[in-house]
Amino acid sequence: DQQVKQNSPSLSVQEGRISILNCDYTNSMFDYFLWYKKYPAEGPTFLISISSIKDKNEDGRFTVFLNKSAKHLSLHIVPSQAGDSAVYFCAASAQGGGGADGLTFGKGTHLIIQP
């Protein structure tokens, strides 16, 4: 039973345009959400996070939006650059307790930036 779902295995976007990656979750105990980026043969690296008390967090070209009522979050990358091509993982945790200590990850979305 997947608690964090990334329904798009891959996404192709033209360089300079906006990339929107989506993530849905089912566990209402989750109160902290993160995005990780992963290049081949490397470990995931932290990108951006958002607490459930907020609905938006921005860091440079990256913005994460959280819609708690819909249990949905999205990562926007504007403008997309060639180096953004990677697999993006959505992750969630229950900081307030009630779940495992670790992060719960989605299956990832492979973002491909086209020239």
Added chain:
Amino acid sequence: EAGVTQFPSHSVIEKGQTVTLRCDPISGHDNLYWYRRVMGKEIKFLLHFVKESKQDESGMPNNRFLAERTGGTYSTLKVQPAELEDSGVYFCASSLFRATGELFFGEGSRLTVL
């Protein structure tokens, strides 16, 4: 400052054999996690150490897996005996504080069981 390092980067063993994976976290990070990613699937939590104590091992698949962190520094994950379904990439991650959830991952140890 050195990041999280894992050894070996790739191990190929036969079913029934034993493999030990090692993780050196970032110096000073009390929190150490093991995760596993089976081909094409999500990255799954295995267990969490705070210093040398196991805080949560709810993700460990079965008793063929044994994790240790003696002295609260490096950690080992032993699989004995290995089965075909144990194949995947084993990631180690560390963090200074648990609460933020931001983890620093190693490059992973790829395990192939034939």
